[in-house]
Amino acid sequence: MSLQHYLADCHEQLGDKNRRAMLMTHVVCGYPSFEDNWQALEVMQEFGVELVELQFPFSEPSADGPLFVKANQSAIDAGVHVADCFAFMRKVSNHFSFKVIMMGYYNTVFKTGSDSFLKQLKEAGGEAFILPDLPVDEAGELHSAAAQYGLDPILLMTPTNTDERLQQLANAARGFIYTVARKGVTGSSTDMNQDLAEFIKRCRQHTDLPLAVGFGVSKKSDIDFIGEHADIAVIGTAALQAWEQGGAVKLREFFTQLTQS
Amino acid sequence: MDLFDFENGREGYYGEYGGTFLPEILHTTIEQLKTEFRKAKQDPAFWQEFVSLMQSYSGRPTPVSPLPNLSAKLGGAQIYIKREDLNHTGSHKINNVMGQGLLVKRMGKSRVIAETGAGQHGYATATMAARFGFESKIYMGAVDVARQRPNVFWMENMGSEVVPVTDGQQTLKDAINECLRDWVTNMDNTHYVLGTACGPHPFPEMVSWFQSIIGHEAREQILTAAGKLPDRIYACVGGGSNAIGIFQGFMEDTEVELIGCEAGGFGPGQGNHAARLAYKDASVGVAQGMKTYFLQNDDGNMLETHSVAAGLDYIGVNPILVNLWEKNRVRFEAVTDQEVTEALKLSMRLEGVIPALESAHGFAQAIKEATQMQPNEVILINMSGRGDKDIFTIADALDDQHWKQFISEKAAGYRGGES
Numbered sequence: 001m002s003l004q005h006y007l008a009d010c011h012e013q014l015g016d017k018n019r020r021a022m023l024m025t026h027v028v029c030g031y032p033s034f035e036d037n038w039q040a041l042e043v044m045q046e047f048g049v050e051l052v053e054l055q056f057p058f059s060e061p062s063a064d065g066p067l068f069v070k071a072n073q074s075a076i077d078a079g080v081h082v083a084d085c086f087a088f089m090r091k092v093s094n095h096f097s098f099k100v101i102m103m104g105y106y107n108t109v110f111k112t113g114s115d116s117f118l119k120q121l122k123e124a125g126g127e128a129f130i131l132p133d134l135p136v137d138e139a140g141e142l143h144s145a146a147a148q149y150g151l152d153p154i155l156l157m158t159p160t161n162t163d164e165r166l167q168q169l170a171n172a173a174r175g176f177i178y179t180v181a182r183k184g185v186t187g188s189s190t191d192m193n194q195d196l197a198e199f200i201k202r203c204r205q206h207t208d209l210p211l212a213v214g215f216g217v218s219k220k221s222d223i224d225f226i227g228e229h230a231d232i233a234v235i236g237t238a239a240l241q242a243w244e245q246g247g248a249v250k251l252r253e254f255f256t257q258l259t260q261s
Numbered sequence: 262m263d264l265f266d267f268e269n270g271r272e273g274y275y276g277e278y279g280g281t282f283l284p285e286i287l288h289t290t291i292e293q294l295k296t297e298f299r300k301a302k303q304d305p306a307f308w309q310e311f312v313s314l315m316q317s318y319s320g321r322p323t324p325v326s327p328l329p330n331l332s333a334k335l336g337g338a339q340i341y342i343k344r345e346d347l348n349h350t351g352s353h354k355i356n357n358v359m360g361q362g363l364l365v366k367r368m369g370k371s372r373v374i375a376e377t378g379a380g381q382h383g384y385a386t387a388t389m390a391a392r393f394g395f396e397s398k399i400y401m402g403a404v405d406v407a408r409q410r411p412n413v414f415w416m417e418n419m420g421s422e423v424v425p426v427t428d429g430q431q432t433l434k435d436a437i438n439e440c441l442r443d444w445v446t447n448m449d450n451t452h453y454v455l456g457t458a459c460g461p462h463p464f465p466e467m468v469s470w471f472q473s474i475i476g477h478e479a480r481e482q483i484l485t486a487a488g489k490l491p492d493r494i495y496a497c498v499g500g501g502s503n504a505i506g507i508f509q510g511f512m513e514d515t516e517v518e519l520i521g522c523e524a525g526g527f528g529p530g531q532g533n534h535a536a537r538l539a540y541k542d543a544s545v546g547v548a549q550g551m552k553t554y555f556l557q558n559d560d561g562n563m564l565e566t567h568s569v570a571a572g573l574d575y576i577g578v579n580p581i582l583v584n585l586w587e588k589n590r591v592r593f594e595a596v597t598d599q600e601v602t603e604a605l606k607l608s609m610r611l612e613g614v615i616p617a618l619e620s621a622h623g624f625a626q627a628i629k630e631a632t633q634m635q636p637n638e639v640i641l642i643n644m645s646g647r648g649d650k651d652i653f654t655i656a657d658a659l660d661d662q663h664w665k666q667f668i669s670e671k672a673a674g675y676r677g678g679e680s
Contacts, residue, residue, distance in 0.1 A: 059429060059562040060548045062438040063284045063445070069428050069438075082560045106282060107547045111561030132284050133547075158286040160448070165288060180286060 003127045003152050003175040006099055007210045010050045011231065017048050019259055020227025024051035024212055026103065026236040028071040030080030031057070032244075034088055039248050040239070045096050047255040051232065053130065054092065056085045056104035063105075063132040067237050067244075082112055086124045093125025101154065102126050106134040114142050118149045128152035128175045136172045143172060154178050159199045163206070170206040176232060178212045179203050200229045220258055262512055264581055265466050273462025276587060278545075278553045278580030281461040283441075290448040295463050297368050302470060311360050315474065318392070319349040319359065323475075325482035325641070330611040331628070338493075338634035340627060341486060342614070342644040343479045343507060352617065352646030353475060353503045354385040358454060360471030362389040365452045372396040372451040376440045378405055378433035378499065379572030379619060380412025381646055382456030387421035389454075397421040400439040402432040405571050411650050430565060433499075433575045437549050457500025458579040461550030465581055469505045475643065476510020483641055491641035493518045493630065497622040498593070499535070499572050501579025503645035508591065518592065520630075521582060522622040524568030525595030531556070535566040537578040538586055539595035553580040569598040569654065570618035572646075600625040602658045605648065617646035618654060 001009075010022050025044045027037045044052060057075035061068060093100045102121055109117045109131065121129060128151060134142070136155060143153050152175030157166055159182065170177070181196055196213075203211055212232035217223065226233040235258070242254035264275065273279050283291060301307040315321040324347065328340040345353035358375075365373060373395045377383030383399040390397035399416055403425040406413055416423050429435040437460070444453045458468040483491055494511060496504035498521040511517045526534030529542070537543040537554045546555040548563065556564045556576045568574040585591040596604075601618060604625035608614050616624055623642045631640055648655060656664040 057562075059557075060434065060438055062441040062549070065442070066428075073429060076562055105548070107555075107557070107561040110547050110552075111544075111557065111559065133282050133550075135281065135283060135285060135288065138280060138282060156285040158288075160286055160289045162289065169285070 002150075003099060004209065007050070007176060007231070011210070014227075019048075019223065021223050021230070022051070022210075022232040023047070023049040023223075024053060024101075024232050024234045025049045025239055026053040026055060026234070028055045028057060028068060028075055028240070029085040029088055030075035030078060031071040032074070033078070034084070036243065036247070037088065040243055040251055041092060041096060043248050043251045043255060045098065046252070047259055049098050051101060052092070052096075052098050053101050053103040054085065054089055056082060056102060056108050058105040058108055060107075061105065065237065067240055071240065082108060086120045089121075089124035089126055099127045100125060102129040104129075104131065106131045109142065114145055118145055118151055121151060122149045126151065128154050130154040130156075130178060132156060136169055139172070147174075156180055157203045159195070163202070166203060166206045170209075173207060173209055176210040176212055177203065177207055178214055178234070179230065181213050181216060197229050218258075220260070223258060264469070264509070264512065273466070275465075275581045276584035278551070278583045279462055279465060280547075280552050282547050282550050282552065283461050284445055286445050287448060290444070291461060291463075293368070294452075297364060298463050298467050301364055301367065307363065311363060311471070312474065314359055314363070315356065319355050320347055321474065322478040322482070323347045325479060325486050326614075327486060328608075328612045328614075331607060332631070334607075334611060335628060335631045337631040337636065338638040338640045339487065339636065340631060340640045340642065341483060341491070342642045343475060343482075345475060345503065345643060345645045346614075346616065346620070346647035350381070350385045350388050351649065352381040352385070353472060353506060353643075354382040354456060354646070355388070356474055356506070357456065357468045357471040357502060358382070358385040358389045361452070361454045361467070362393050362395070365395065365454075366393060368452060370450055370452045372398075372447065373454050374398045374400065374440050374443050374451055375454040375456060376433060376436035377401045377412075377456060378436070378574060379570065379617070380405065380409035380416070380650065381572060381617070383416050383421070383423065384412045386454050386456070387416040387419040390421060391419045398443065399423045400426050400436040400443070402430070402436050403427045404431040405433070405436075408654060409571055409650065411652070432566070432571070434549065434563065434577075441550070456502070458502040458505050458581060459500040459549065459551060459553070459577055465551070465579060468502050469509065469581060472502050472506025473509040475503065475506040476508060478510070479507055479641065479643075480510040483639070487639045489639060490514050490517050492634070492638045493520060493627070494641045494643070495520045495522055495623040495627045496643040497522045497570075497573060497619045497645060498578065498582065499524070499570075499575050499619060500577075501582045503643050505579055505581055507641075507643040508585075519585075519590065520626060521586070521591050521593045522626045523593060523595045524570055524573035524622060525597040525600070526567040526569070528597055532565045533567055534595065535568045535574050535576070536593075536595035537576075538583065538593040549577055551577070551580055553577050553583055569601060569658065570622065572617070572619040573622065594626050596622040596625040600629070604628050605655065606659070614644070615648035616644050617648045618651045620645045621648070
């Protein structure tokens with residue numbers, strides 16, 4: 001089943017989950033450890049998240065905010081390699097029911113070799129990849145190769161893009177689209193407001209793919225807002241903060257306040 | 262040859278190197294920058310405004326000086342140096358910075374940010390921001406802040422906020438990442454004054470263009486001073502902006518050999534140095550907005566680098582120079598910290614010039630090769646900056662007892678003042 005069809009099915013089931021938007025969560029592979037990752041994923045599964053990004057640590061995470069920068073660095077310092085991330089992804093995709101997406105930076109793919117990377121991603125049960133520093137203009141070959149493997153490139157749409165550019169992005173996108181709710185890096189808060197609604201509407205004019213809204217989602221009203229205007233709420237920094245404050249207990253508390261009215 | 266004729270290739274690519282690898286949120290910003298830069302580059306009045314600003318504010322043209330004592334001592338080629346150290350703020354960095362400052366005015370932005378390694382680019386940016394009335398923030402690796410305090414002092418006193426970056430290796434590359442993070446948030450009013458001919462297109466081209474003022478002047482000056490073109494030109498290469506700056510004056514002169522001098526640090530071996538091309542420890546990758554050679558591991562994560570010179574202590578290298586290296590137009594050599602210290606001592610004692618530790622890499626390689634050359638041959642070294650800023654590092658390298666005593670007394674005095 002394609003990622004897009006999976007998301008369509010999930011969308012149908014939102015009523016049963018008493019939730020207005022689908023959820024995509026995030027873990028940095030090997031931070032604080034793969035054991036911690038696994039426990040965090042078990043909590044995420046409990047709350048029925050639909051998608052999980054597994055971030056492959058990179059030494060120059062220039063699109064990430066301070067918390068993820070530290071997480072990337074710590075994971076590398078602890079000796080996490082690309083091969084470990086794929087091995088972990090295979091375990092995760094075999095065990096859990098959510099779909100798994102690789103998130104990282106283009107050099108990880110480039111240095112591994114595009115074809116080898118895509119092959120390993122497919123074998124590990126990944127569905128798609130998000131590479132925030134690879135612009136669509138440079139991604140033609142990778143995207144074509146990915147299509148051969150049935151892997152979806154997830155592209156970002158941003159409030160600074162022109163309509164012409166949004167159309168170009170929409171033409172290349174598959175699976176779903178990651179819309180960036182505001183300027184800046186990961187982890188700062190966003191005021192869910194009219195501007196954002198307008199921006200999502202602008203994205204919607206260019207694509208029928210599900211829209212994920214990223215950057216700064218931390219409370220239930222954010223999820224409701226996203227459910228009203230888009231499809232998938234992206235939860236990144238806030239969940240890692242909860243984990244750092246108190247492991248599975250705090251993370252469960254976080255998801256409870258996030259999903260229950 | 263026009264290095265920037267993209268007619269038969271892809272815009273922003275030099276061979277297979279370069280490109281624009283940035284988060285989507287900066288797409289519009291970088292497109293605007295490309296457009297404004299293109300307009301400025303095609304406008305002869307803009308270049309004239311730039312040159313006249315550099316004359317009135319920075320003392321250009323900087324001279325070419327002969328080094329007769331050093332040449333005689335080595336008994337080989339006649340050595341000349343291009344005096345970028347005599348610029349205002351003490352290095353070639355001001356060329357690029359004032360040029361980008363003029364561009365910022367044209368774009369109507371009010372805030373500038375910059376990364377800095379040795380502090381020279383940050384110092385120059387702080388100067389430019391003060392002069393043009395821009396708000397400014399300088400990101401500098403915490404390790405570099407610790408080893409380049411004098412430059413931090415001047416930046417702060419010229420009104421810039423200096424932010425020590427504590428991520429990663431806490432050096433130049435991490436400061437660049439931090440600038441990108443600032444830029445994705447504040448692009449509406451902010452221009453990122455990238456300091457070297459690296460990063461996403463159009464920066465390599467733009468920085469090279471402003472730095473080409475060095476080469477244009479130098480060609481005319483050396484012809485007058487030496488009566489012929491130089492046989493070899495040496496320039497240190499960190500990011501590579503002073504090197505591409507001087508080399509551009511001699512691109513058509515195929516008989517002039519161009520030599521890029523990288524930081525050999527402790528010598529070959531991963532983590533010991535910052536030589537991307539001269540040693541065999543680097544490979545092609547995509548990071549910091551560009552595709553080029555990086556000192557990285559098999560996972561594509563960047564390696565630790567080392568150099569006595571903060572300004573050369575960088576993982577990547579100018580994509581234009583990589584292409585010229587592959588075409589055998591530029592030769593790359595690495596110079597160790599030890600060789601740099603020796604070259605610095607010779608330059609000070611014999612000629613009374615104090616090259617920056619960065620520039621001293623060019624001196625060291627030239628000194629090595631000069632002895633093998635004939636007295637009718639000519640060497641030109643780009644003295645990209647002055648060494649005053651390095652007084653703490655140089656004093657340590659020379660183990661200068663008087664200096665140590667002075668610092669101890671000064672520190673004791675401050676401690677006394679606090680109590």
